[in-house]
Amino acid sequence: MPRGKSPHAxxxxxxxxxxxxxxxSKQDGAYEALRSAILTKMLPAGxxxxxxxxxxxxxxxxRGTIExxxxxxHAEAYVTRxxxxxxxVCAVVPERFLMAGFGDAVPxxxxxxxxxxxxxGVRDGMPFVARRADASxxxxxxxxxxxxxxxxxxxxxxxxxxxPAGLPQLRQQIADFLAKYRGIRCDPQDILVTTGIxxxxxxxxxxxxxxxxxxxxxxxxxxxxxALFALCGAVCVDIPVDAEGIDCAALRQHADASVAYVTxxxxxxxxVTMSVTRRLALLEWANDSGAWVVEDDYDSEFNYQSAPLAAxxxxxxxxxxxxxxxxNKTLFAGLRVGFMVLPPPLRPLLLRTLQLTGRPVxxxxxxxxxxWMEEGAFVRHLRQARLAYKERRDLLLAxxxxxxxxxxxxxxxxxGFHCLLWLPPDSDERVFCARAAQDGLAxxxxxxxxxxxxxxxxxxxxxxxxxxxQVRHAAQKLARLLLxxxxx
Numbered sequence: 001m002p003r004g005k006s007p008h009a010x011x012x013x014x015x016x017x018x019x020x021x022x023x024x025s026k027q028d029g030a031y032e033a034l035r036s037a038i039l040t041k042m043l044p045a046g047x048x049x050x051x052x053x054x055x056x057x058x059x060x061x062x063r064g065t066i067e068x069x070x071x072x073x074h075a076e077a078y079v080t081r082x083x084x085x086x087x088x089v090c091a092v093v094p095e096r097f098l099m100a101g102f103g104d105a106v107p108x109x110x111x112x113x114x115x116x117x118x119x120x121g122v123r124d125g126m127p128f129v130a131r132r133a134d135a136s137x138x139x140x141x142x143x144x145x146x147x148x149x150x151x152x153x154x155x156x157x158x159x160x161x162x163x164p165a166g167l168p169q170l171r172q173q174i175a176d177f178l179a180k181y182r183g184i185r186c187d188p189q190d191i192l193v194t195t196g197i198x199x200x201x202x203x204x205x206x207x208x209x210x211x212x213x214x215x216x217x218x219x220x221x222x223x224x225x226x227a228l229f230a231l232c233g234a235v236c237v238d239i240p241v242d243a244e245g246i247d248c249a250a251l252r253q254h255a256d257a258s259v260a261y262v263t264x265x266x267x268x269x270x271x272v273t274m275s276v277t278r279r280l281a282l283l284e285w286a287n288d289s290g291a292w293v294v295e296d297d298y299d300s301e302f303n304y305q306s307a308p309l310a311a312x313x314x315x316x317x318x319x320x321x322x323x324x325x326x327x328n329k330t331l332f333a334g335l336r337v338g339f340m341v342l343p344p345p346l347r348p349l350l351l352r353t354l355q356l357t358g359r360p361v362x363x364x365x366x367x368x369x370x371x372w373m374e375e376g377a378f379v380r381h382l383r384q385a386r387l388a389y390k391e392r393r394d395l396l397l398a399x400x401x402x403x404x405x406x407x408x409x410x411x412x413x414x415x416g417f418h419c420l421l422w423l424p425p426d427s428d429e430r431v432f433c434a435r436a437a438q439d440g441l442a443x444x445x446x447x448x449x450x451x452x453x454x455x456x457x458x459x460x461x462x463x464x465x466x467x468x469x470q471v472r473h474a475a476q477k478l479a480r481l482l483l484x485x486x487x488x
Contacts, residue, residue: 026061030069038078038089049079049087121444124465127474129442131417131462135332137385142377147368154367162363164355166193166339170370174325174339177373182300183310184323186341192350195360196338197296200324201225201261205232207353208292208346214257218246220449222268222296225261234259238452241267245274248281255289262293264312265300269449269460271412271420279312286320292346293321298329299416301382302464304390308415319343327369329417330382337365389464393419396463396475403479418462420446423482429457432481439477 024032037043049055052066059066070087073079081087122132158167165171171188178184194200201224209215211233217226219238226236237254240247246262262282264274274282286293295312313323326338342350372378393413400408400421413419423432429445436443436459446458461478463471 027065027068030059030061030065031072034069034073035078038073043089045089045091047089048085049089051086121442122462123442125467125470126442127440127466127470128418128459128461128463128478129444130465131460132333132465133329133331133385133417134388134465135334137388138332138381139377143368143372146372146375146377147364150367150371151364154363158367159363162359162366164359165189165351166191166361167363167366167370169374170366171339173370173373177378178311178323178325178341181379182297183314184341185314190341190344190347192340192342192347192354193361193366194338194340194354195336196326196328197298197324198224198228199360200322200338200340201228201294201296203340203350203353203357204259204292204294204322205229205234206357207349209234209259213259214254216251216254216257216260216291217451218262218267219451219453220269220446220455221261221451222263223449225294225296226451229259229261236451240453241270241272243272245272245278246282248278248285251282251285255285257289257291259292259294260286261296262312263296263298265297265308266412266416268296268298269418269420269444269446271414271416271418273309273415274312276309279315282312283315283318283320287318291320292343295321295323297323297325301330302386302389302417303415304386304393305414313341319345322346330378330385335365335369337361337369389417392463392466392468392471395468395471396461399472399475400479400482403476404482407482417464418460420458421461421478423457423459425456427457429459432457433459435481436478439481441474441477441481 034043034049043049049070050058052063052070055061056063056066070079070081074081074087077090079087079089121129123129124132124135168188170193171191174191175186175188178186192200192203194203205228209229209232213234214237215229215234216237216239217229218241220241230236237257239250239254239260245264245267246260251257251260260282262274264279266273282293285291293312293316297311300308300311311323313321320343322343323341324338325340328335328338340350369378396419397410397413400410407424409422411420411422423429429447433443433445443459443461446455446460466474
């Protein structure tokens with residue numbers, strides 16, 4: 001036996017499972033056999049492989065094939081090859097760096113388990129939690145062409161040194177749109193681009209809410225707003241909502257509040273539109289109290305009966321309203337572009353917070369959206385979407401009326417992505433939702449949005465991200481659930 005050599009203690013049998021597998025070359029079969037032996041620690045770290053000559057004889061392969069396999073394993077850091085010492089298994093297997101917790105990991109979740117729904121419960125194509133923009137109405141071909149043109153014309157300065165408040169051309173287009181369609185006169189410098197309304201609320205909470213500050217919220221209202229303000233240490237105060245919007249008489253009892261959050265165009269979730277009288281009273285309260293009013297205008301673009309009221313911000317002579325809008329609500333949820341219109345005193349404060357937390361909206365999305373709006377495509381899309389959503393709403397209401405007349409009441413149907421179905425007075429909304437779930441319908445009870453108030457039983461009906469066939473089929477099921485048991 002040559003000096004320095006010792007027989008290899010481990011007998012590696014011929015790996016017939018790899019070498020005789022159809023479609024697998026001898027070289028690949030030998031490579032997979034050795035790699036598997038290393039990963040499973042059949043060949044432990046530091047152990048020496050048989051010589052290429054010995055292994056070639058044992059596996060009935062050419063020595064050249066084995067040498068090629070050894071070189072491949074060495075290149076991939078499974079083994080080391082040192083002259084005079086042979087080929088040894090590396091102390092650290094590469095997969096420990098490439099695979100999280102290799103060998104000790106918790107088994108991965110099976111692919112068949114569905115991903116959890118978002119915290120809002122909203123889902124496309126699922127009756128009746130489909131209260132969002134229908135992405136199938138969005139012209140991806142037109143958007144792609146517009147994006148290509150915008151990026152081709154982009155300068156290196158725009159791509160690398162974008163204004164942290166948002167691209168000036170996008171803010172100009174937003175300002176023009178708001179002036180024409182929401183009655184808001186503002187300068188592009190008043191606008192701050194965000195990823196959406198929740199991002200805007202988070203920035204506001206971080207910037208203007210101190211630990212222990214009072215924040216007045218609609219009740220029932222948007223749960224995410226409450227959670228975001230609470231994360232910043234706010235004391236959340238519930239203000240009831242009636243047929244005219246937030247109760248300003250109750251609001252007057254909280255002159256020490258720093259913020260009031262409202263959804264005046266189509267209250268979430270009741271769907272009522274805040275009256276002009278209440279809007280003026282709210283603005284007077286804000287001015288007298290020195291408080292800020294956050295206007296969440298999440299779905300005002302979709303009004304089915306008449307032109308919508310101008311935004312609350314349009315009446316804001318005191319400069320106390322922070323207006324929040326989102327293209328995620330009008331185009332498609334994954335776009336992740338929204339905006340705020342800020343009173344002058346808040347601009348530097350919010351901009352500083354945004355810069356500290358990072359500028360999250362990509363330049364390419366902003367360039368594309370600015371060009372798309374400039375071409376008039378945004379307004380055309382809104383018109384088409386409004387007609388499509390109205391058709392779905394009308395079909396939903398017609399099916400309910402045809403099958404279950406007199407068994408329910410509808411409110412909030414004049415606008416937006418959802419309406420409210422008020423159940424018979426003796427109903428239990430959670431029991432009703434459970435029955436609906438057995439029929440494949442997902443319903444959100446009104447109680448999930450209430451914090452201090454107790455209201456009559458009702459459920460939300462989101463219909464905009466459903467096809468007409470889905471609306472018809474689901475509405476017929478829902479209507480039959482409303483009938484008395486002996487007639488169902």
